[in-house]
Each structure stands twice: as structure tokens, then as C-alpha cells.
Amino acid sequence: MKLTIVSIIISVGLIGGAIVLSRGALVPNGNIVPENNVSIVNGKQIIQIQARGGYQPRRSTAKAGLPTILRFSTSGTFDCSSFVRIPSLGMSKSLPQTGSTDIDIGVNQVGVLQGMCGMGMYPFEINFQ
Amino acid sequence: MKTYTFHVQGMHCHACILLTESELEEVSYVTKAKSSLSNHTVEILGEFGDKSQDMIAEELSQVLIKHGYSLSVEREEKIKNWSDFKIAIPIALGFAVLFVVLQKIGLVNLVGTNSVSYGTAFVIGIIASLSTCMAVVGGLLLSMSATFAREGDKVKPQILFHVGRIISFFILGGVIGALGSAFTLNTSATFILGIIIGLVMLVLGINLLDTFHWAKKFQPSMPKFIAKYAHGVSKLNHALTPFLVGIATFFLPCGFTQSMQLYTLTTGSFIKGGLTMLAFALGTLPILALISFSSFSIKNSSKAGIFFKTAGLVVIMFAIFNILNSLVIVGVIPPLFNF
Numbered sequence: 001m002k003l004t005i006v007s008i009i010i011s012v013g014l015i016g017g018a019i020v021l022s023r024g025a026l027v028p029n030g031n032i033v034p035e036n037n038v039s040i041v042n043g044k045q046i047i048q049i050q051a052r053g054g055y056q057p058r059r060s061t062a063k064a065g066l067p068t069i070l071r072f073s074t075s076g077t078f079d080c081s082s083f084v085r086i087p088s089l090g091m092s093k094s095l096p097q098t099g100s101t102d103i104d105i106g107v108n109q110v111g112v113l114q115g116m117c118g119m120g121m122y123p124f125e126i127n128f129q
Numbered sequence: 130m131k132t133y134t135f136h137v138q139g140m141h142c143h144a145c146i147l148l149t150e151s152e153l154e155e156v157s158y159v160t161k162a163k164s165s166l167s168n169h170t171v172e173i174l175g176e177f178g179d180k181s182q183d184m185i186a187e188e189l190s191q192v193l194i195k196h197g198y199s200l201s202v203e204r205e206e207k208i209k210n211w212s213d214f215k216i217a218i219p220i221a222l223g224f225a226v227l228f229v230v231l232q233k234i235g236l237v238n239l240v241g242t243n244s245v246s247y248g249t250a251f252v253i254g255i256i257a258s259l260s261t262c263m264a265v266v267g268g269l270l271l272s273m274s275a276t277f278a279r280e281g282d283k284v285k286p287q288i289l290f291h292v293g294r295i296i297s298f299f300i301l302g303g304v305i306g307a308l309g310s311a312f313t314l315n316t317s318a319t320f321i322l323g324i325i326i327g328l329v330m331l332v333l334g335i336n337l338l339d340t341f342h343w344a345k346k347f348q349p350s351m352p353k354f355i356a357k358y359a360h361g362v363s364k365l366n367h368a369l370t371p372f373l374v375g376i377a378t379f380f381l382p383c384g385f386t387q388s389m390q391l392y393t394l395t396t397g398s399f400i401k402g403g404l405t406m407l408a409f410a411l412g413t414l415p416i417l418a419l420i421s422f423s424s425f426s427i428k429n430s431s432k433a434g435i436f437f438k439t440a441g442l443v444v445i446m447f448a449i450f451n452i453l454n455s456l457v458i459v460g461v462i463p464p465l466f467n468f
């Protein structure tokens with residue numbers, strides 16, 4: 001009985017802690033990369049994404065109908081996010097531990113392009129409008 | 130000559146059939162013993178004289194007790210110990226929350242350097258063992274060691290797993306360094322491995338709960354004919370399996386392991402490559418050792434039931450996590466987790 005109470009208290013504490021911590025962790029993550037991570041240079045749309053412990057920004061908004069390049073920047077990235085996977089394009093690419101990698105994804109229709117790391121736990125998405 | 134049928138408690142694997150049969154046939158007055166895994170019974174033909182069936186059950190139980198089996202005339206209602214779940218569920222949930230918290234606090238960002246020394250590789254190993262790789266390697270290890278521990282084999286399989294893992298990381302790391310080409314999993318291999326690992330863990334996890342007996346039929350264990358060659362005792366199963374699984378962890382889908390392998394590729398030498406992967410494997414050792422040896426510390430205590438149910442629940446959660454992630458990378462379902 002005592003054990004039950006103790007374990008319930010511990011789990012409640014952990015769940016509470018998780019909520020507090022994840023709230024704290026998510027806010028700065030969203031601010032690291034500014035919203036205007038999409039630029040158009042010489043008629044090509046470049047979407048910058050930082051890959052390290054996940055992808056930032058998680059969600060980008062871009063224009064549909066333009067030739068598009070995803071530019072992943074890594075710095076000391078050893079986790080899953082150095083393996084980019086976009087299932088709908090059948091694309092898998094490993095990024096260098098530190099550097100910048102351009103991936104040409106061509107012209108996209110209006111819609112949401114979903115990508116994730118090679119093992120599936122870090123997602124990102126690009127909303128083409 | 131008479132034939133009696135007894136119910137066997139503790140019979141859970143193909144090797145158990147051979148073990149119970151061979152042990153019972155050693156008894157002087159037993160002519161033939163035939164065990165059945167599906168209904169947990171043994172049919173015994175022999176000269177029992179005027180002993181009652183209860184007496185025989187008691188006598189023969191003495192023979193089998195050292196292997197953890199006992200015989201009874203009446204089918205003993207399995208005590209399911211549902212009350213264990215009252216404690217196991219909160220602990221397992223707490224563990225799951227701890228796992229999520231570890232991912233959320235951004236441990237992966239602690240690796241700040243761009244050059245990889247052996248020390249860095251060690252630190253990356255520690256971080257990897259706390260990352261989502263825990264769901265794959267840790268989950269597989271927990272399911273395996275808890276399963277072995279329940280069958281009474283506590284220390285040796287765990288040690289063999291770690292020995293296999295460390296040796297393979299050094300040698301295969303060295304090979305990658307020397308050859309200059311890394312073994313990388315493509316998406317379909319990651320998917321297939323992820324699904325297989327997920328399913329194996331799911332079955333082992335359900336078995337650890339010791340609640341749903343139909344799942345035992347699916348338990349991946351040695352086919353009976355191989356067991357027979359292995360002297361009727363599951364020696365092979367308990368030694369070779371963990372060793373091979375330890376070696377195989379080199380190839381398991383884990384972002385950190387694969388990144389380290391890609392780095393090792395650039396070292397260009399057997400020794401440097403081998404030592405880098407060795408340092409990485411040693412970094413993962415403390416947490417993995419904690420996982421595998423947690424099961425033997427608790428085996429004989431009264432809390433064993435709680436431990437195995439907790440382990441089962443954690444393994445099932447990791448199994449589902451792996452299966453869902455595998456479905457995500459092939460695009461069957463949209464990303465669910467957001468670490």
C-alpha cells in the first residue's frame with residue numbers, strides 16, 4: 001500500500017515535471033530560428049532548417065510552384081536529425097556532422113510536405129501555399 | 130503400468146518440454162513422459178504401485194523443483210496477481226515520463242564539439258544511451274534480460290550481451306575505419322529491422338506480463354529439433370542468443386550509432402576507428418548495464434512479480450514506439466512524436 005502511494009506520488013511528480021520542462025524547452029526552440037527562414041534567391045526558394053536534436057523551425061511556410069531547395073545546417077549533430085527522410089519524395093539523406101547541405105526538392109504543389117529524421121522521432125513540415 | 134496426466138507449473142518454452150521429459154524419465158519407476166506446452170501438462174506412463182496420484186505428483190515435483198517446475202493433479206488456477214499491476218502501471222508510466230523528459234531537456238545538444246576525441250565519443254555514448262536509442266537497444270536488452278532472468282538465468286546472458294556488444298563495436302568500428310566504407314541502413318532496412326524488433330519486443334513484453342497465455346505460442350525460441358541437439362537444455366539459447374544480439378546492436382537503427390559509424394569512416398585506420406567505436410560503446414555501457422542487471426537484483430525478492438510486470442509494460446511501450454516510428458519513416462502514418 002505504501003509502495004503504491006509512493007509510486008503514484010513519483011509518477012505524478014514526473015508527469016508534472018515533464019509538462020513544466022517541455023513547456024520551457026519548446027518555447028526557446030521556436031525562437032532560435034526566425035520565422036523568415038524562407039528566402040528567394042535568383043528565382044529559387046531556399047528554406048533554411050537547423051538540424052540538431054530535432055529540426056528548427058519545425059514548421060515553415062513557403063510558396064508553392066517555385067523550385068525549392070532545403071538547406072540543412074548542422075553543427076556537431078550526432079543524433080538522428082543528421083539523417084533526413086521525406087517519405088513522400090522517397091528521399092533519405094545523411095548530413096555531415098557539421099556543415100550545410102542543400103537538397104533540391106523541385107517544384108511543389110500546394111500542401112504540406114512532411115519530413116522526419118531517419119528513425120522517425122524528430123518531425124518537420126513545410127506548408128506550401 | 131498406468132498412465133497419469135499432471136499439470137505442470139512453470140512450463141513456458143520448447144526447451145522445457147525436453148527438460149521435464151528427460152528429468153522425469155530418469156526416475157526409476159517412470160517408463161515414459163510426454164510433455165505438452167500448449168496445455169501445460171505431462172502424461173506419465175510407469176509402474177506406480179499403489180501410490181495415489183497426489184503422492185506421485187508430490188514425489189515427481191521434488192525431481193523438477195530445481196528447474197522451477199512443479200506437478201499437480203488439479204489444474205492450479207494461475208494466480209494472476211492483478212494487484213501487481215497497481216504498482217507496476219504507475220512505475221512504468223513514471224519511466225515513460227522520465228524517458229520523454231530526457232528527450233525534451235535536449236540532452237542531445239550537450240555535444241558541442243565538432244572534432245571527435247575518444248573522450249567525446251564516450252560522452253556521445255552516454256547521451257545516446259539516454260536518447261531515443263534507449264527505445265531500441267535498451268528495450269531489446271530489457272525484454273531479453275528480464276525473460277532470461279525469469280527463466281532463472283540471471284548473470285551469464287547479460288554479461289555475454291555486453292561482451293558481444295563491446296567486441297563487435299571495436300572490431301566492426303575498426304573494419305569501417307580500415308575499409309573507409311560504412312555500413313549504413315537504408316530506409317527499407319531501417320523499416321524492416323524496426324518492425325521486427327518492435328514485434329519481438331511486443332511478444333516478449335506481453336509474456337513478461339504473465340497474464341495472456343496465448344502469447345506464449347508466439348514466443349521466439351529455438352525450434353524443438355535444435356534444442357534436442359543442444360542436449361535438451363537451452364544452453365545455446367542462453368549463451369549464443371545474447372552474444373549474437375549484443376553483436377547485432379552495432380547494426381540497429383539508432384541515429385547516434387550511425388553518426389559515429391560515419392565519423393569512424395573518416396578516421397582511415399583500424400585502430401582509430403575501432404577505439405572510437407569502443408569508446409562510444411563504453412559510454413553506453415553504464416545505462417545498459419543498469420537496465421540488464423536491474424532484473425537479477427530483484428529476481429528472488431517478493432517484488433519479482435511487480436518487476437516483471439513493470440518491465441513488460443515498459444518493453445511494450447518501447448515496442449509500440451519502435452513500430453510507430455518505423456511506420457512514420459515509410460510515410461504510412463504522419464509523425465506522431467515530437468521530441
